[in-house]
Amino acid sequence: MKDTYDGVDLTAEHARELAHQMILIRRFEEKCAELYGAEKIRGFLHLYIGEEANAVGVMQALAPDDNIVATYREHGHALARGLPASEVMAEMYGKAAGSSRGRGGSMHLCSADHRFYGGFAIVAGGLPLAVGLALADKMRGEDRVTCCFFGEGAAAEGEFHEALNLAALWKLPVLFVCENNGYAMGTALERSESDTDIHRHAESYAMEASVVDGMDVLAVEEATRRAVSKIRAGEGPYFLENRTYRFRAHSMFDAELYRAREEVKEWEKRGPLVQFKPWTIEKALLSASDYEEIEGEVAGAVADAVAFAEAAPWEPVEDLLKDVMTPAEAKS
Numbered sequence: 001m002k003d004t005y006d007g008v009d010l011t012a013e014h015a016r017e018l019a020h021q022m023i024l025i026r027r028f029e030e031k032c033a034e035l036y037g038a039e040k041i042r043g044f045l046h047l048y049i050g051e052e053a054n055a056v057g058v059m060q061a062l063a064p065d066d067n068i069v070a071t072y073r074e075h076g077h078a079l080a081r082g083l084p085a086s087e088v089m090a091e092m093y094g095k096a097a098g099s100s101r102g103r104g105g106s107m108h109l110c111s112a113d114h115r116f117y118g119g120f121a122i123v124a125g126g127l128p129l130a131v132g133l134a135l136a137d138k139m140r141g142e143d144r145v146t147c148c149f150f151g152e153g154a155a156a157e158g159e160f161h162e163a164l165n166l167a168a169l170w171k172l173p174v175l176f177v178c179e180n181n182g183y184a185m186g187t188a189l190e191r192s193e194s195d196t197d198i199h200r201h202a203e204s205y206a207m208e209a210s211v212v213d214g215m216d217v218l219a220v221e222e223a224t225r226r227a228v229s230k231i232r233a234g235e236g237p238y239f240l241e242n243r244t245y246r247f248r249a250h251s252m253f254d255a256e257l258y259r260a261r262e263e264v265k266e267w268e269k270r271g272p273l274v275q276f277k278p279w280t281i282e283k284a285l286l287s288a289s290d291y292e293e294i295e296g297e298v299a300g301a302v303a304d305a306v307a308f309a310e311a312a313p314w315e316p317v318e319d320l321l322k323d324v325m326t327p328a329e330a331k332s
Contacts, residue, residue: 001279005222015285018217022052024298025076031302036252041092045106048076050247053272054179055080057220061228067133067146068116069126072107081116086308097312124157131163134172145231147175152198153184168205171236178241185250186258202239214244215270
């Protein structure tokens, strides 16, 4: 990590907030893996472990009124945005008290109150929606940024290019955040892209772009604040390529045969928490006892979230067809 970060408030209070959020995401995800093994959580489960600096750093530069569009690996984004851990965990269980009333599960977290518009299971599926949200805001004269998260695998999809082109053409207030973890699902980037510098795609559409160390939460915050400032000034969209790494498999069903364990261990040595904790202690922003206190707070929050999900009711069978329409009903 660097000594200074432009535009970042390097106070003890801010450092504590960043540490708390990253640790919350890490412990929440670890608990989800445990609950999946116990068959409390079903279906697909994509963990954010190792990538915490991206969601936490980006959210620092966004306002409560800004829009968020995420991917199917979105638990970290949701928690960093401020969705209650209890509601997120209840959604993982499929309970009616979940953020999406138990109907979305792991890949489809949503909260209108937080302007958090999903959770999209389709690769690159959120990009056109982000462009639409930004276009609507621009037409209404709203001072709002739409932040769209996606993985590097999205760059192989047609809607990625369509979305970037329209956003640049119409100078829309979109922040495109590519969380480049190098493997998409299980294919190394160099085996799927002739140009592995994903940000160069954005530059081909005359869009300003930056490459960021996605394992350094302060570097992510710094770059995001700079990008959001340009967007709010009317300079059009901005593209961040955050180079990061997931420490767990693509999903709980992934045999992970495409990468060596030694590679994972090397990345773990520079993980977001591994870097941030000693740096903040060295800079006298936080102490070892501060981290013990944060771990205790997070342990309590995760335990409360699990208890809430366990006790929450299932949606009544008679309500299961609510908000479900036939094509004929939809037309009317």
